[in-house]
Amino acid sequence: MSVLLRGGTLLPLKDTPRPMWGDLLISGTRIGGLGKVDGLPPDTEVLDVSGCVVMPGVVQTHVHLVQTLFRGLAEDMPLLQWLRTRVWPLEAALDEASLRASVRLGLLDLLLTGTTTILDMGTTKHGDIVAEELVRSGMRARFGQTMMDTGEGVPPGLLETTRASLDASGALVKRWHKASSGRIGYVYMPRFALSCTRELLEAVTQLAKLSDLLVHTHSNESIEERNAVVMATGRSPMQYLLDTGIACDRAIIAHGVHLDDQELEILKNTKTSVAHCPSSNLKLGAGIAQVAKLRAARITVGLGADGAACNNQLDGFEEMRMATLLARVVSGIGSLTASDAMALATREGAKMLKIDAEVGSLEQGKRADLVVLDVNRLDGPGGDPAARILFGGGSRAIRHVLVDGEFLVRDGVPTKMDPNEVRAKAAEQLQPLLKRAGLA
Ligand SMILES: [Zn+2]
Numbered sequence: 001m002s003v004l005l006r007g008g009t010l011l012p013l014k015d016t017p018r019p020m021w022g023d024l025l026i027s028g029t030r031i032g033g034l035g036k037v038d039g040l041p042p043d044t045e046v047l048d049v050s051g052c053v054v055m056p057g058v059v060q061t062h063v064h065l066v067q068t069l070f071r072g073l074a075e076d077m078p079l080l081q082w083l084r085t086r087v088w089p090l091e092a093a094l095d096e097a098s099l100r101a102s103v104r105l106g107l108l109d110l111l112l113t114g115t116t117t118i119l120d121m122g123t124t125k126h127g128d129i130v131a132e133e134l135v136r137s138g139m140r141a142r143f144g145q146t147m148m149d150t151g152e153g154v155p156p157g158l159l160e161t162t163r164a165s166l167d168a169s170g171a172l173v174k175r176w177h178k179a180s181s182g183r184i185g186y187v188y189m190p191r192f193a194l195s196c197t198r199e200l201l202e203a204v205t206q207l208a209k210l211s212d213l214l215v216h217t218h219s220n221e222s223i224e225e226r227n228a229v230v231m232a233t234g235r236s237p238m239q240y241l242l243d244t245g246i247a248c249d250r251a252i253i254a255h256g257v258h259l260d261d262q263e264l265e266i267l268k269n270t271k272t273s274v275a276h277c278p279s280s281n282l283k284l285g286a287g288i289a290q291v292a293k294l295r296a297a298r299i300t301v302g303l304g305a306d307g308a309a310c311n312n313q314l315d316g317f318e319e320m321r322m323a324t325l326l327a328r329v330v331s332g333i334g335s336l337t338a339s340d341a342m343a344l345a346t347r348e349g350a351k352m353l354k355i356d357a358e359v360g361s362l363e364q365g366k367r368a369d370l371v372v373l374d375v376n377r378l379d380g381p382g383g384d385p386a387a388r389i390l391f392g393g394g395s396r397a398i399r400h401v402l403v404d405g406e407f408l409v410r411d412g413v414p415t416k417m418d419p420n421e422v423r424a425k426a427a428e429q430l431q432p433l434l435k436r437a438g439l440a
Contacts (some may be wrong), residue, residue: 001028001043001045001405002025002026002027002028002032002040002041002043002044002045003025003026003044003045003046003047003405004023004024004025004026004037004040004044004045004046004047005023005024005025005026005047005049005054005372006023006046006047006048006049006050007021007022007023007048007049007050008021008022008023008024008049008050008051008052008053008054008372009021009052009053009054009375009385010022010024010034010035010053010054010055010362011053011054011055011056011342011362011385011386012034012055012056012361012362012363013055013056013339013342013343013346013347013360013361013362014347014361014362014363017337017339017340017342017343017386019053019385019386020034020035022034022035022036022037023035023036023037024037024054024362024370025037025040025044026368026402026405027041027405028405029367029368029404029405029406030365030366030367030368030405031362031363031364031365031366031367031368031370032364033364034362034363034364047400049372049399051374051375051376052372052373052374052375052399053372053373053375053385053389053397054362054370054371054372054373055342055346055362055370055371055373056116056346056347056359056360056361056362056369056370056371057114057115057116057117057346057359057369057370057371057401057402057403058113058114058115058116058117058316058317058345058346058349058371059115059116059117059118059302059345059346059349059350059353059359059360060110060115060117060118060119060302060303060304060305060314060316060319060345060349061119061252061254061273061275061302061303061304061349061352061353062119062121062216062252062254062275062277062302062304062305062306063106063110063118063119063120063121063304063305063306063307063314064106064120064121064122064306064307064308064309065102065103065106065107065118065120065122065130065133066091066094066099066102066103066106066122066123066126066130066307067087067090067091067102067106067307067308067309068102068103068105068106068109068307068308068314068426069090069094069098069101069102069105069308069426069429069430069433070086070087070090070102070307070308070309071308071309071312072312073086073090073309073434073439074086074087074090074309074310077284078222078224078284078285078286079221079222079224079225079284079286080153080222080224080225080228082284082309082310083153084152084153086309086439087307087309088153088154088155088158089155089437089438089439090309090433090437090439091123091124091158092155092156092157092158092437093157093433093436093437093438094123094125094126094433095436096126096129097429098429098432098433099123099126099129099130100129100133101422101425101426101428101429102426102429103129103130103133103134104133104137104417104422104425104426105422105423105425105426106308106314107133107134107137107139107417108414108417108419108422108423109308109313109314109315110139110314110316111137111139111401111408111409111414112395112398112401112409112412112414112419113313113314113315113316113317113318113394113395113398114316114317114371114373114395114398114401115139115314115316116139116140116359116369116370116371116401116402116403116408117139117140117141117142117349117350117353117355117359117369117403118139118140118141118142118143119141119142119143119187119216119252119275119304119352119353120134120141120142120143120144121143121144121146121189121191121216121254122143122144122145122146122189123145123146123158124145124146124147124148124158124159124160124165124168125145125168126145127143127144127145127168127169127172127176128172128175128176130143130145131143131172131175131176131179131184134184135179135180135183135184136416137408137416137417138403138404138406138408138416139183139403139408140183140184140355140359140367140369140403140404141183141184141185142184142185142186142187142214142353143176143184143185143186143187144169144172144186144187144188144189144216145168145169145172145189146189146190146191147160147165147166147169147188147189147190147191147195147196147200147204148160148165148191148195148196149161149162149165149195149196149197149200150195150196150197150200151194151195151196152194154195162197162199162200162203165200166200166203166204166207169186169188169189169204169207170207172186173186173211173213177211177213181404183403183404185213185214186213187213187214187215187216188204188207188208188213188214188215188216189215189216189217190204190215190217190246191217191218192217192218192219192221192225193217193219193229193232193233193237193240193241194225194228194229194232196217198233198244201241201244201245201246202244202245204246205244205245205246205248206245208250209245209248209250212250213250214250214251214252214353214354215246215248215250215251215252216251216252216253216254216275217241217246217251217252217253217254218253218254218255219237219238219241219253219254219255219256220237220238220253220255220256220257220258220259220263221254221255221257221258221281221284221286222257222258222284222285222286222287223258223286223287225237226258236260236262236263237263238259238262238263238266238267238272239262239263239266241253241266241272242266242270247266247267247270247272248270248271248272249270249271249272250354251270251272251273252272252273252274252275252302252352252353253267253272253273253274253275254274254275254277254304254306255274255275255276255277255280255281255286255289256274256275256276256289256294257281257286257287257288257289258287259290264293264294264297264299267294267297267299268297268298268299271299271300272299273299273300273301273302273351273352274289274294274299274300274301274302275301275302275303275304275352276289276291276301276302276303276304276319276323276344277303277304277305277306277319278303278319278322278323278326279305279306279311279313279318279319279322280304280305280306280307280310280311282322282326283310283311283312284310288326288329288330290330290331291323291326291327291330291331291335291336291344292327292330292331292332292335292336293331295336300348300351300352301344301348302344302345302348302349302351302352303316303319303320303323303341303344303345303349304319305318305319315394315395316345316395317345317389317390317394317395318394318395319345320338320341320342320344320345320390320394321341321390321391321394323336323341323344324336324337324338324340324341324390327341337386338384338386338387338389338390338391339386341390342386342389342390346360346361347360347361348360367403367404367405368402368403368404368405369402369403369404370401370402371398371400371401371402372398372399372400372401373389373397373398373399374397374398374399375388375389375392375397376397377393377396377397378392378393378394378396378397379391379392379393380392398412399411399412
């Protein structure tokens with residue numbers, strides 16, 4: 001099956017931000033050609049995309065689908081209090097039905113706003129349900145069940161033994177890594193230094209190395225958390241991740257807001273990458289990551305909305321806008337342009353997930369993971385397409401979203417889920433969840 005997107009503005013985001021005009025051919029799961037495409041296969045469906053921008057789908061390198069139900073339930077608190085009094089009790093109270101409803105609502109939000117790939121951190125249970133829903137959704141995903149075998153304020157319902165935590169992740173690797181023809185992959189996810197024993201972190205390092213899997217954890221998010229890690233380990237957070245072997249070129253840390261110069265060197269030398277979550281960092285009052293400084297040190301940076309409990313949107317275009325605006329204030333105008341921010345949320349994110357040979361830019365032969373934006377719905381009428389999208393309304397313009405050449409959103413409507421049903425199921429689960437968490 002082939003589809004020709006005819007007559008659009010293409011933003012390939014390969015190496016230059018320059019747009020090109022023309023067509024894009026989707027041949028099965030891949031991009032068959034760009035620009036002027038000759039010799040269409042006989043059964044090609046032709047879709048007019050004049051007045052639209054075609055760009056790579058958004059790659060979000062840090063989200064928590066299981067927290068989507070917690071949106072609006074954990075307001076006005078700093079990180080550790082937010083975790084201990086709201087997010088952890090709520091995660092502990094998730095049962096199969098509420099977790100599934102939460103994941104589905106998150107996937108709906110992400111698809112409707114143009115995200116095609118996620119790096120998702122779950123809770124300490126029900127990883128199979130997350131995986132089932134990822135498979136069913138059509139979304140490209142790297143996911144993992146989070147690991148917690150110690151920590152102040154961790155409810156008994158979340159706490160695992162070291163052995164059980166490792167076994168659970170190992171079993172999920174066996175069941176789901178490279179599922180759906182490689183669309184789904186497993187990533188080891190120790191939650192953060194404060195909820196993991198040294199023994200657990202060292203074991204994860206060994207297992208991830210042996211199986212060549214990525215590792216994802218939170219680090220250097222708030223001053224309070226940073227100080228707590230120093231108190232508990234006698235090391236800076238990145239020095240501790242280096243000592244335990246976690247810091248390496250297969251590791252992605254979420255946040256990286258409060259880093260000293262020595263920690264920056266560790267990131268650089270180990271090729272550890274950073275998922276920047278600007279809205280979450282602002283909402284929890286955590287601080288502002290030094291994105292321009294990280295990039296100048298050739299550290300790979302991607303973007304993520306984090307969870308609905310700390311954002312509260314899951315819109316990748318909003319994160320791009322935030323990233324470029326904050327960088328201007330922190331490091332000067334021009335330190336992260338609109339196109340640069342788009343590259344973080346596409347090509348650079350794909351690089352961190354080691355899937356940049358397949359997705360992250362529009363190139364012949366790559367997977368057809370892309371979005372079509374009807375820019376006439378945005379503030380206009382003209383100007384640079386990247387700036388028009390990021391500053392003029394972003395995801396408001398989403399018309400089509402495709403992964404592996406399959407329409408997951410077509411003319412603004414999800415093809416694999418019914419939004420009314422997904423939202424109703426989520427609403428149905430909310431009160432019982434609050435009651436179980438002791439928050440009703
Ligand atoms: Zn997070």
